[in-house]
Amino acid sequence: MTAVPKRPTRATRIGGVRIGGDAPVVVQSMTNTDTADYLATAIQCAELARAGSELVRITVNTPEAAAAVPKIREHLDRMNCSVPLIGDFHYNGHRLLTDEPACAEALAKYRINPGNVGFGRKKDEQFAQMVELACRYDKPVRIGVNWGSLDQDLLARIMDENSRRAEPLDATEMMRHAMVTSALESAAKAEEVGLAGEKIILSCKVSSVQDLIAIYRELAKRSDYALHLGLTEAGMGSKGIVASTAALSVLLQEGIGDTIRVSLTPEPGGSRSQEVIVAQEILQTMGLRAFTPMVAACPGCGRTTSTFFQELAGEVQDFVRAKMPEWKLHYDGAENMTLAVMGCIVNGPGESKHANIGISLPGTGEAPSAPVFEDGVKTTTLKGEHIADEFKQIIERYVQRTYKKKIQA
Numbered sequence: 001m002t003a004v005p006k007r008p009t010r011a012t013r014i015g016g017v018r019i020g021g022d023a024p025v026v027v028q029s030m031t032n033t034d035t036a037d038y039l040a041t042a043i044q045c046a047e048l049a050r051a052g053s054e055l056v057r058i059t060v061n062t063p064e065a066a067a068a069v070p071k072i073r074e075h076l077d078r079m080n081c082s083v084p085l086i087g088d089f090h091y092n093g094h095r096l097l098t099d100e101p102a103c104a105e106a107l108a109k110y111r112i113n114p115g116n117v118g119f120g121r122k123k124d125e126q127f128a129q130m131v132e133l134a135c136r137y138d139k140p141v142r143i144g145v146n147w148g149s150l151d152q153d154l155l156a157r158i159m160d161e162n163s164r165r166a167e168p169l170d171a172t173e174m175m176r177h178a179m180v181t182s183a184l185e186s187a188a189k190a191e192e193v194g195l196a197g198e199k200i201i202l203s204c205k206v207s208s209v210q211d212l213i214a215i216y217r218e219l220a221k222r223s224d225y226a227l228h229l230g231l232t233e234a235g236m237g238s239k240g241i242v243a244s245t246a247a248l249s250v251l252l253q254e255g256i257g258d259t260i261r262v263s264l265t266p267e268p269g270g271s272r273s274q275e276v277i278v279a280q281e282i283l284q285t286m287g288l289r290a291f292t293p294m295v296a297a298c299p300g301c302g303r304t305t306s307t308f309f310q311e312l313a314g315e316v317q318d319f320v321r322a323k324m325p326e327w328k329l330h331y332d333g334a335e336n337m338t339l340a341v342m343g344c345i346v347n348g349p350g351e352s353k354h355a356n357i358g359i360s361l362p363g364t365g366e367a368p369s370a371p372v373f374e375d376g377v378k379t380t381t382l383k384g385e386h387i388a389d390e391f392k393q394i395i396e397r398y399v400q401r402t403y404k405k406k407i408q409a
Contacts, residue, residue: 004253004255005255006022006025006255006257006258007220007254007255007256008021008022008224009224009225009226009227009258010197010198010224010225010226011023011198012140012198012199012201012226013140014055014086014108014109014140015082015083015084015085015108016082016084017054017055017084019140019201019226019259020198020201020226024288024289025252025257025258025259025260025283025288026054026055026258026259026260027052027053027055027259027260027261027276027279027283028053028054028055028056028057028086028228028230028259028260028261028279029048029051029053029055029056029057029261029272029273029275029276029279030056030058030059030088030263031044031048031056031058031059031272032044032266032272034065035058035060035061035065035068035069036062036064036065036067037068038068038069038071038072038075039075041058041068041072042071042072042075042076042079044272045072045076045081045083045085046076046079046083047271047272047273048083048273048276049076049081050081050273051273051276051277052276052277052280052291052292053083053273053276054083054084055083055084055086055108055109055259056084056085056086057086057087057088057111057261058072058085058086058087058088059088060087060088060089060093060096060103060107061089061090061091061092062096063096063099063100065096066096066099066100066103067102067103069085069087069100069102069103069106069107070102070103070105072085072106073106084108084109085106085107085108086107086108086109086110086111086142087103087107087109087110087111088111089110089113089117089130090113090116090117090149091116091117091118093110093112093126093130094117094118094126094127094129094130094133097110097133098129098133104136104137104139105137107139108139108140109139109140109141109142109201110130110133110134110139110140110141110142111141111144112127112131112141112142112143112144113146113149114127114143114145114151114183114186115145115146115149115150115151115152115182116149117130123151123153127189127190128189128193131189131190131193131194131195132193132194134199135193135194135195139199140199140200140201141190141195141199141201142201142202142203142228143183143186143187143190143200143202143203144202144203144205144228145179145182145183145186145203145204145205146204146205146206146232147175147179147204147205147206147207147211147232148232150178150179150182151182154178154181154182154185155178158174158177158178158181159174162174172211176214176218179204179215180204180215180218180219180222182204183202183203183204183219184202184219184222184223187200187202187225197225200225200226201225201227201228201258201259202219202223202225202226202227202228203227203228203229203230204216205230205231205232206231207231207232207233207234209231209243209246212231212247212251213247213250216229216256216257217251217254217256220256226258226259227256227257227258227259228257228258228259228260228261229247229248229251229252229256229257229259229260229261230244230248230260230261230262231243231244231247231248231262231263232263233263233265234262234264234265235264236264236266236267237267240262240263240264240265241262241264241278244262244263244264244278244282245278245282248260248262248282249282249286252282252283252286252288253286260279260282260283261275261279262275262276262278262279262282263275264278277321280292281294290335291324291335292320292321292324293320293324293334293335293336293337293338293339294338294339295313295316295317295320295339295340295341296338296339296340296341296351296355297309297310297313297340297342297343298341298342298343298344298347298348298351300343301343301344302364303343303344303346303363303364304343304344304364305364306343306361306363306364308361309341309342309361310343311388312341312359312361312387312388312391313341315392316339316341316388316392316395319392319395320337320339320395323396323399327399327403329406330405330406331399331400331403331404331405331406332403332404332406333403333404334399334403337356337357337395337398337399337402337403338354338355338356338357339355339356339357339358340352340355340357340358341358341359341361342358342359342360342361343361343363344360344361344362344363344364344366345360345362345363345366346363348360348361348363349371349373352371352373353373353376353377354376355373356374356375356398356402357372357373357374357394357395357398358372358373359371359372359373359387359391360373369381369382369383370382370383370387372394374394374398380394
């Protein structure tokens, strides 16, 4: 099934990355280091960028964190890592950006949460101050509404209006309405202050799949701002991956969404880069973008009592992910390559022929040989203890032979 075209939105640039319009959907991630520790944060930003994150958000919550931002940018530049940095502000962003102009300059985008930019009479003043700073430094702004920190004044107003309806909205409908209203009213205020509409990105983060889908459908219907998608607090492991995939895939298939983040809770000591890989795989399996060769592999059955095909599939996927940064520099289109690692004679040869490169390993009781197919043609048969290494060499030679070498400047 071919994905529908992306919904046209206002286009802007965040650093060197084009967002909105007909630009591809962009992958974003966020650090979990103490931003004041500028070296650790720069290292994690670089790791996320190497994994494929095209935008990286960092927390800017204290004067020390704000002062560290230019140092983070400097360290990334020294590492030849140009990934744009997004400042995540809550409560005191107006003050931090004013007191640390180098921070305001180093960031590529500001994230403002209208629910906690300020309280009472100061709310509109501090929101306007941040928008004015974005205008001064020519920075885009993400107006990021979160259901855990909704603007209480706005919520009270909507509840009052709802009580006067002939048919009041239920609690879920009212929450969705409040989220969309907060985002659109805040965007209108930002434009009144002077921020161009194309420099506004909206997000409305919730942790319920159906709520997220309903809210973004309404946002897409009522505005043409670029939209950032993400299921907040998605959770750990398979739960977080499944929930994020379910929500984002529905919206992306409807052409909704310009940037995405998969907000996974990492395992203790686990890599933060996992959220980037999941986001890429959502986009790639939907046919919206290509990042790295994908490996098709059979699930195994009673014919495949050996674990070798599973081990080989994992080893091949790790191999192409590790090689992709190098291939990206030197070859055009290697990320579109398809691979297959199959476990027995039933579907193995046929599936292998459908891939650019495929290998059909012997199942239980089958002859101990593994035919290899390249673009549908059998090219060799591998045997013995070094099948994995020999197969990876075949992949490497195929890339060198097939994909046009980039002209180096």
